Amino acid sequence: MSWTDERIATLKKMWEGGSTASQIADELGGVSRNAVIGKAHRLGLKSRPSPVKANEKKKAAPAKPKPAPKPAAKKAAPKPAAPKPAAPAAPAQPTTPPASRQDASPSQPMPNKNSDLPKIVSVGPGGFLRQGPGDQQAPIPPAPPRRLVPAKPSPEIADKTSLLDLSDKVCRWPMGHPGEPDFHFCGEAVNPGFPYCVEHCGRAYQAQLPRGARRPPPPLPFGGPRVR
DNA sequence: CCCTGATTCGC
């Protein structure tokens, strides 16, 4: 099974919607939970409340040698030892960031603790120049003069809210299962501040019962096993 | 045990 655009879109929606990797994998079908997680990370979306990383300290991070004495897989492992060069512990000149190889990570704006440089210019992933906060220059993305015609994937869901119709204004509650011909979303006006309409908020936000005390199959989005 | 997500690493 390959990651088509639709499957990726579904993955994103469900991941951001709070579905677990297992649920997503179940809905997509043909992929494992691990595949979903791996793909999600490769897509850049990560860091959702994970049981293993529940708490995070804001204090100064203690030295983490990262032992990771990971024995290679039980398959062929001709890898007795591959010591990685540890990062330099004490840079003598912390105030000399080479502007030519700035970190290109778009998700972590680097705090400018360097008062020497009038501005920071770095190169983004696509080769574009990243601007500082003060820089004013709006390369306004040209509005595509395209006229998209196919607004009707199929008559089946002609007047229903499809995955692509989702916005902050409409209820994202899924109706049916992704991949099925009539899969769509509620599309009602949202309960302000929530991703769902009032009715579905009532379904989405319920008091969490203790794990052992769950009786009715939770009518959560994408929740139950596929029913046909 | 079950669940969860994170990470690694051979493919």
Next chain:
DNA sequence: GCGAATCAGG
């Protein structure tokens, strides 16, 4: 890029 194996916490 993909995902099974593995890790690690709840």
